[in-house]
Amino acid sequence: MGAKNTEKTSQVARRIADLVQQIHHHDFRYYVLDDPEISDAEYDRLFRELQELEAGYPELRLSDSPTQRVGGKALDQFRKATHRVPMLSLANALSEKEFREFDERAHRVLELPDAEPIEYHAELKFDGLSVSLTYEDGQFVRAATRGDGETGEDVTQNVRTIRSVPLRLSTGSPPRAIEIRGEAILPIRDFERLNEEQARKGQKLFANPRNAAAGSLRQLDPGVTASRPLTVFAYGLGHVEGLDVPTMSGYQDLLARWGFRVSDWRKVSRGADEVIAFYREIEQRREKLPFEIDGVVVKLNRFQEIDRAGYISRSPRGMVAFKYPPRQETTTVEDIIVQVGRTGALTPVAIVAPVYLGGATVRRATLHNQDEIDRKDIRIGDKVVIQRAGDVIPEVVKVIESARTGKERKFHLPGHCPVCGSKVERRSGEAVVRCVSRDCVAQLKERIRHLVMIDALNIEGMGERIVEQLVDAGLVRRYADVFKLTQEQVLELEGFAERSSAKLIEAIERAREPELYRVIFGLGIRHVGERTAKVLANHYGELEPLFSAAQEELEGIHEIGPEVARSIRDYFEDAQHRQDVKNLLKQLTVKPPRRGTAGKGVFAGKTLVLTGTLPTLGRSEATRMIEDQGGKVSSSVSKKTDFVLAGAEAGSKLDKARELGIRVIDEGEFLQLLK
Ligand code: IVH
Numbered sequence: 001m002g003a004k005n006t007e008k009t010s011q012v013a014r015r016i017a018d019l020v021q022q023i024h025h026h027d028f029r030y031y032v033l034d035d036p037e038i039s040d041a042e043y044d045r046l047f048r049e050l051q052e053l054e055a056g057y058p059e060l061r062l063s064d065s066p067t068q069r070v071g072g073k074a075l076d077q078f079r080k081a082t083h084r085v086p087m088l089s090l091a092n093a094l095s096e097k098e099f100r101e102f103d104e105r106a107h108r109v110l111e112l113p114d115a116e117p118i119e120y121h122a123e124l125k126f127d128g129l130s131v132s133l134t135y136e137d138g139q140f141v142r143a144a145t146r147g148d149g150e151t152g153e154d155v156t157q158n159v160r161t162i163r164s165v166p167l168r169l170s171t172g173s174p175p176r177a178i179e180i181r182g183e184a185i186l187p188i189r190d191f192e193r194l195n196e197e198q199a200r201k202g203q204k205l206f207a208n209p210r211n212a213a214a215g216s217l218r219q220l221d222p223g224v225t226a227s228r229p230l231t232v233f234a235y236g237l238g239h240v241e242g243l244d245v246p247t248m249s250g251y252q253d254l255l256a257r258w259g260f261r262v263s264d265w266r267k268v269s270r271g272a273d274e275v276i277a278f279y280r281e282i283e284q285r286r287e288k289l290p291f292e293i294d295g296v297v298v299k300l301n302r303f304q305e306i307d308r309a310g311y312i313s314r315s316p317r318g319m320v321a322f323k324y325p326p327r328q329e330t331t332t333v334e335d336i337i338v339q340v341g342r343t344g345a346l347t348p349v350a351i352v353a354p355v356y357l358g359g360a361t362v363r364r365a366t367l368h369n370q371d372e373i374d375r376k377d378i379r380i381g382d383k384v385v386i387q388r389a390g391d392v393i394p395e396v397v398k399v400i401e402s403a404r405t406g407k408e409r410k411f412h413l414p415g416h417c418p419v420c421g422s423k424v425e426r427r428s429g430e431a432v433v434r435c436v437s438r439d440c441v442a443q444l445k446e447r448i449r450h451l452v453m454i455d456a457l458n459i460e461g462m463g464e465r466i467v468e469q470l471v472d473a474g475l476v477r478r479y480a481d482v483f484k485l486t487q488e489q490v491l492e493l494e495g496f497a498e499r500s501s502a503k504l505i506e507a508i509e510r511a512r513e514p515e516l517y518r519v520i521f522g523l524g525i526r527h528v529g530e531r532t533a534k535v536l537a538n539h540y541g542e543l544e545p546l547f548s549a550a551q552e553e554l555e556g557i558h559e560i561g562p563e564v565a566r567s568i569r570d571y572f573e574d575a576q577h578r579q580d581v582k583n584l585l586k587q588l589t590v591k592p593p594r595r596g597t598a599g600k601g602v603f604a605g606k607t608l609v610l611t612g613t614l615p616t617l618g619r620s621e622a623t624r625m626i627e628d629q630g631g632k633v634s635s636s637v638s639k640k641t642d643f644v645l646a647g648a649e650a651g652s653k654l655d656k657a658r659e660l661g662i663r664v665i666d667e668g669e670f671l672q673l674l675k
Contacts, residue, residue, distance in 0.1 A: 012053055013060050019050040023066040024167065024259075031163035031231070032261045035634040039538060040558035064139055064167035069160055074221035078153035081144035083132055084179060084239035088149060088314050090297065090321040096276055099298070102320045103272040106300065109309045109317060117271030118300065121248040122278045124263050125295040125321055126233050128185030128213045131155070133165060133232075138174030140167045145218065149314065158217055159184075161226035166259035179238030180255065186213040187291045189529075190229045197563075199369055199431045207397060208387065209292050234260035235297075247301045256636075264636055264652050268301055279322055281649055286324065295323035328387040329355040329362075330400065336367065336380055336411045338418045340442035342450050342524045344434040346413055346424060348373060350384070350396055357388055365394040369431045370413050377401075379408035417442070438576065445471045447524050451479055454620070455530055456522030457514050460507040469493045478580050479523075483508060483587035515591045519543060523581065526567045535559050536568075537593045543585065547572050602673055603631025606642040609657070612650030614667045625674060637662065645670050 026043055030036045036043075047066070054061045061067075093099040106118055132152070134142040143159035145152040159165055162184070186194070191209040194216075198205050206212035216228035234255045245251045249268045256262040265282060269275045279296050286293060300306045300318035309318035335351040348367040355362050365386045367373050378384065378396055383403035388394040413433055417424055422437035435443065449467045452459040459482070470476040475489055485508060490501040514522075520543065521533035528536070539557050540546060546568065554565035571577055608626050610619060610633060617625075622645065623633045637644060637656040644657040644664045657664050665673070 009057070009060070012057050016050065016053050016057070016060050016062065016065075019046055019053070020062050020065055022046055023050065024064075024170070027066060027163050028166070028170070028259050032259065033634065033636055033638075035632075035636075040535060041539070044558045066167070069163065069167075070223075070226055074223070075157070076220070078155065078218075078220070080147075080151050081132075081142060081154040082151045083144065083149070086149045086314075087130060087132060087146045087152070087181065087238070088311070088316060090319055091312075091315045091317075092295075093298075093320050093322045096279075099276065099279075099320065099322050100272055102298075103275075106309065106318065110300075110305060117274075119302065120269045120271075120275050121252075121266065121299045121301040122269050122275050122296050122322075123235060123252070123266035123299070124233075124282065124289075124293045125297045125323070126183035126185050126235075126263075127208075127210050127292040127294045128183040128233075129210065129217060131159060131182055131184050131217070131232060132238055133159065133180045133182065133234075134177070135169055135174065135180065136177050138169040138171065140165065153218065155217055157222040158219060158225040159232070161222055162230050162232055164231045164261040169258040171258055174258075175243035176241040178240045178243060180234055180260070181236030181238055182232045182234035182260070184213050184217050184230050184232050185209065185291050186216060186228065186230055189290065193529075194228065195368075199372070201429065202371060202431045204375070205368060205372060231261060234262055246303060248299050248303065248306075249301055251303075264656075266652050267655075269298075275322070281651070283324055293324075294326075295321050298322050327357055328385055328397065329357045330383060330385050331355045331362075333378065333380055333382045333384055333396070336373075336378075338413060340417060340419050340435055340440060340446070342443060342446035343526050344417075344436065344440060344443050346417070346433045346435060348411065348413060350378070352384070352386065355386070357386065357394060362386065362388065362394045365396050367396060370433065371431045373411060379410050381405075381408035441471060444477065448476055448479070448482065450524040451522040452482065452511070453522075456518050457511045458518070459504075459511045461504055462507065466493075466504070469495075478583060480580070480583035480587050483512065483584075512587065513589045513591060516541070516543065516593055519584070519588065519590055520546075523571070523577075525571045527564045528568060532560065532564060534593075541592050543581065543590065547578055547581075601629030601631065603629040603642075606631045607634050607640055608632070608643045608645055609634050609637050609641050609653055610645050610647075611653035612647035614645070614647035617667060617670075622670070629674065 023043075023046055026036065026038060026046070030043075050065070051067050054065065054067060091102075093102050103118065104114075107114055107116075110118070112118065130146045132144045132146070133140065140160070141156075142154065143156045143165075144154055147153060160167070186209045188209055191206065191212045194212055195205045206215060213230060216225055216230055219225045235252060237251060245254060249266070252262050252266060267274075267278050269278055275298050282293070282296055298320050300309060306316055306318035309316065311317060331352040333350045333352055337349050337351060339347045339349050341347060348370070350365045350367055352363060352365055367378060376396065376399060378399055383400040385397045385400065386394050387397050413424075415424060416422065417435035417437060417440055419442035420435065420437050420440040422435055422440060424433045425436045426433045437443075445467055448471060449464060451457055452462045452467065467476075470485070470493070473493060475485060476482055485505065487501045487505045490496050490504055491498070496504075515537070517530070517533040517537035520536050521528065521530050535557060536546065549568070549572070551565050551569050554560055554568055555562055603626050608631050610622055614622060626633050634641065637653045637660065639660060641657065641660070641662050644653060644662055646654050646657075646664050646666060654664065
């Protein structure tokens with residue numbers, strides 16, 4: 001061993017430390033802030049370099065290396081993990097009245113006069129499963145489920161695969177030891193995707209995102225957990241040594257600084273009225289949140305006061321779960337119809353007696369596929385429990401068998417497409433039955449609807465009914481036909497007059513210069529959602545290379561798995577599809593993806609955060625305007641934020657902006673700047 005070797009080794013060690021640091025930082029930007037700073041390709045390069053160095057110098061691998069997130073060996077069973085401070089539960093308040101009673105009790109316990117408002121910390125009640133994360137000297141060492149509150153299961157290996165959980169606390173002076181409590185959840189979209197996949201594989205569907213999160217975390221094979229996009233929101237504190245924060249709000253700010261995902265929707269509220277206003281505001285937004293919540297949690301903001309309030313039957317008296325009404329209801333299945341989707345999938349849908357559920361009247365519930373109908377034994381005439389989760393289409397949870405009269409009728413999917421009469425097919429390994437006709441009108445309508453929808457080419461005003469008319473009239477058969485429509489043709493359709501037809505044509509004209517990812521998304525390729533479309537757009541910069549991209553090439557792109565790659569391949573292998581896309585492109589001037597924040601525009605190089613409801617601009621509209629002007633939109637306020645664009649009912653982001661002295665502008669000022 002010469003001096004040279006030692007020198008080389010220490011050089012490698014430094015590079016490894018540097019790469020680990022960088023990747024942690026980029027994981028944080030991506031998985032916690034949802035605001036990446038580098039491209040996926042650059043990230044991959046860093047990751048691969050680290051993997052290679054670690055392979056050559058295994059002894060230099062750091063214990064918190066991001067390469068260790070991939071999951072280790074499968075276990076036979078979980079080890080037990082005892083919490084140093086038990087994980088308790090919360091008492092509920094099921095109405096405003098009950099919440100006021102809680103507030104009154106809090107006044108009594110704290111011996112405060114009624115007129116003095118109490119300082120609370122109000123935050124989201126995430127609907128997942130709670131976990132306790134132990135850090136020693138800033139390093140992640142253990143994760144455990146709640147279990148019976150005293151002892152849970154050791155899920156360290158699994159939690160290590162969750163990218164929003166930091167492997168080390170990003171702070172110079174971490175506490176000696178700390179148990180951080182939080183909620184592992186699966187966002188609604190990911191839950192839907194997971195269920196689609198389960199359905200395709202003919203496996204059992206998860207009833208809701210919480211069950212899916214629990215099923216994903218409590219996996220003996222960490223490889224399975226790693227494949228599920230779980231995330232953890234941090235909010236609570238168990239055992240701690242060497243940390244002194246007086247308030248819950250301060251503590252959660254600290255968690256965010258340490259690199260945890262902490263919701264922006266939290267508020268220090270003075271008095272019950274402010275808490276109730278927050279509760280109502282969140283209720284309004286609940287449908288729009290990308291994950292499930294079932295209430296807000298209200299806590300005395302000062303830890304000292306929580307301690308003083310004490311405990312009653314395993315719940316702290318200084319906290320309460322202020323819950324929203326459940327989103328399950330019972331109703332009757334009046335009929336079962338079959339819908340034909342964009343990709344030809346036949347979906348059985350229950351027509352149910354109308355019920356009010358989670359803010360809307362429900363008349364239909366998806367039954368997913370025949371296997372699900374059989375498994376749940378759902379029959380026409382059955383009394384059933386239905387539920388909705390977020391924006392998701394309501395679904396039937398279970399049949400109330402005790403209500404059966406014997407008159408219920410079983411249902412079977414037809415052997416032919418109910419719209420075009422062609423034969424249907426069920427590929428082996430799939431639970432879905434599809435209409436295989438190329439000319440099925442139902443599929444065509446869905447494809448066109450998808451192409452013109454807001455997240456795709458965004459042709460304003462071209463809704464479901466109009467697409468239906470255009471297809472039925474034979475005016476639109478192929479993607480490109482949409483852009484060949486004339487005002488005269490539109491005028492002939494029922495319900496159109498001079499003005500409305502001109503408006504539609506104008507909307508079509510405005511849609512002729514889409515960004516590349518919107519076109520890719522708009523094609524409606526199976527498994528290619530908006531996110532994947534962006535990944536593809538950024539990777540290729542244009543559409544044509546996709547025509548001939550091989551399976552392995554696609555799989556090589558960060559974030560694209562084998563199934564998605566196969567689906568893209570299948571789509572473009574079809575000559576008709578290629579022709580359709582080429583013809584569509586002839587009608588469009590596609591904008592290539594914007595790279596970086598360099599360039600021109602009033603917001604060049606600037607980061608903006610949107611919060612609240614703007615008087616006239618929609619969120620996506622404002623985002624586009626900012627990006628068009630070279631700016632970036634981030635989801636959370638930090639020192640790096642340049643402007644906060646705030647509308648009505650702006651929440652904690654606005655508070656934070658004020659705290660950090662960041663310039664806050666309203667829509668008027670924003671539009672002024674754009675001028
Ligand atoms: S604090 C004493 N904060 O709700 C327990 N819990 O019903 C302190 N939960 O087991 C918990 N979001 O799993 C707290 N922001 C939040 C929460 C939250 C969800 C869950 C947690 C707990 C359950 C209690």
